[in-house]
Amino acid sequence: MIGQDLIESLLETEMAASGDTAGWVLITDQNVERIYHRIIQDLKAGAEELSLPFLTLAIPPGESSKSLSKVEDLAGIMAREGFGRKTKIIALGGGVVGDMAGFLASIYMRGVAYIQIPTTLLSQVDSSIGGKTGVNLLEGKNLLGSFYPPKSVWIDGNFLTTLKREDWINGYGELLKHGIIKDPQLFTDLERKLQQNSLFDTDSRSLERLTLLILKGISVKQEIVEADEKEEGLRRLLNYGHTFGHALEALYHYQGYSHGTAVLKGMIWEGEMALHLGILNKEDFRRIRALIEGILPQGSALPSLEKDLEALIHYMKRDKKNRNRKISFILPEKIGKVREEFLEEEKLREILAKRKI
Numbered sequence: 473m474i475g476q477d478l479i480e481s482l483l484e485t486e487m488a489a490s491g492d493t494a495g496w497v498l499i500t501d502q503n504v505e506r507i508y509h510r511i512i513q514d515l516k517a518g519a520e521e522l523s524l525p526f527l528t529l530a531i532p533p534g535e536s537s538k539s540l541s542k543v544e545d546l547a548g549i550m551a552r553e554g555f556g557r558k559t560k561i562i563a564l565g566g567g568v569v570g571d572m573a574g575f576l577a578s579i580y581m582r583g584v585a586y587i588q589i590p591t592t593l594l595s596q597v598d599s600s601i602g603g604k605t606g607v608n609l610l611e612g613k614n615l616l617g618s619f620y621p622p623k624s625v626w627i628d629g630n631f632l633t634t635l636k637r638e639d640w641i642n643g644y645g646e647l648l649k650h651g652i653i654k655d656p657q658l659f660t661d662l663e664r665k666l667q668q669n670s671l672f673d674t675d676s677r678s679l680e681r682l683t684l685l686i687l688k689g690i691s692v693k694q695e696i697v698e699a700d701e702k703e704e705g706l707r708r709l710l711n712y713g714h715t716f717g718h719a720l721e722a723l724y725h726y727q728g729y730s731h732g733t734a735v736l737k738g739m740i741w742e743g744e745m746a747l748h749l750g751i752l753n754k755e756d757f758r759r760i761r762a763l764i765e766g767i768l769p770q771g772s773a774l775p776s777l778e779k780d781l782e783a784l785i786h787y788m789k790r791d792k793k794n795r796n797r798k799i800s801f802i803l804p805e806k807i808g809k810v811r812e813e814f815l816e817e818e819k820l821r822e823i824l825a826k827r828k829i
């Protein structure tokens with residue numbers, strides 16, 4: 473039964489600490505609410521056992537729910553229902569639910585506790601870890617937010633059995649990124665899964681193995697975040713693939729490429745730059761490209777860099793990580809190690825003129 477062990481352990485933990493909590497608000501999206509109705513019922517029953525008020529708030533799925541107006545709506549409902557400072561928010565869902573519910577938790581009555589139960593691969597390996605919360609503005613993504621870590625994160629690979637293929641791909645993008653940044657064995661394990669054609673298998677053995685890889689990915693992110701909680705140094709390395717990736721998403725108005733696909737493509741281009749700069753060797757670049765192309769859907773071509781380069785540069789020049797009018801790139805030195813380079817746009821054109829691969 474999906475999530476049964478997780479729910480039992482969670483309820484046990486909460487029972488032990490129930491004196492700290494005066495009510496649970498479960499925030500989810502409507503897809504997750506429909507698919508995991510049983511789990512929500514179990515949590516509700518657990519709350520009843522602890523004599524805690526329980527409220528489920530389900531937002532429409534998708535990025536547009538990561539908004540300040542949605543935060544205001546939910547906060548209003550919570551206030552009207554009498555949920556006070558000792559409320560615990562449970563975020564059950566993907567990165568949208570986690571980011572938005574975490575942000576709400578950070579400001580509701582000046583901050584209430586929250587826990588995360590991430591249900592997508594991306595949210596399990598990435599967004600639930602590290603304490604970044606936030607919502608979007610019309611002017612850009614994640615422009616309002618806070619650093620506000622959850623009290624706990626509950627991972628269960630069984631949630632992935634119901635995930636759509638594109639959401640698997642989004643998650644794999646972040647997982648393999650963690651391998652390239654800091655864990656060559658994780659990268660090799662993913663290569664093996666690709667060779668065995670088992671990347672998207674959901675039988676219990678495959679999910680068990682995948683859960684081990686998810687835990688490795690989490691360790692990479694956790695180590696980096698613990699060393700640099702507020703993104704002043706090391707944490708910037710997590711942006712490998714993101715300079716091009718964010719520009720690509722923006723260029724196609726967040727419709728052409730999902731975040732994960734844009735970052736996967738960004739990782740190829742940034743790997744290629746590292747190759748032409750003499751930072752990365754040919755064999756490691758070949759392996760990075762082969763794994764990414766194996767994860768992307770067949771026939772999903774990269775957009776033409778020649779055609780889009782000037783427009784991409786326009787967006788990359790706005791990147792908040794830039795310094796002194798130089799664009800920040802995280803470039804791989806080898807599988808398992810990356811570094812930050814700041815490049816003038818002219819230098820970027822010069823490097824990319826060398827591409828003949």
Ligand SMILES: NC(=O)c1ccc[n+]([C@@H]2O[C@H](COP(=O)([O-])OP(=O)(O)OC[C@H]3O[C@@H](n4cnc5c(N)ncnc54)[C@H](O)[C@@H]3O)[C@@H](O)[C@H]2O)c1
Pocket residue numbers: 501502503504507533534535538565566567568569571591592593594595598599600601602603604605613614631632633634635636639642731
């Ligand atoms: N806070 C961070 O550090 C951080 C890091 C990376 C990304 N993010 C954010 O994460 C968000 C993307 O997260 P995401 O990819 O999880 O997207 P998402 O939350 O939109 O989920 C993707 C889709 O999967 C559905 N879904 C969720 N769980 C499911 C399941 N188990 N079975 C079937 N369907 C399921 C959702 O309803 C949604 O339609 C973006 O807003 C991004 O900015 C945050």
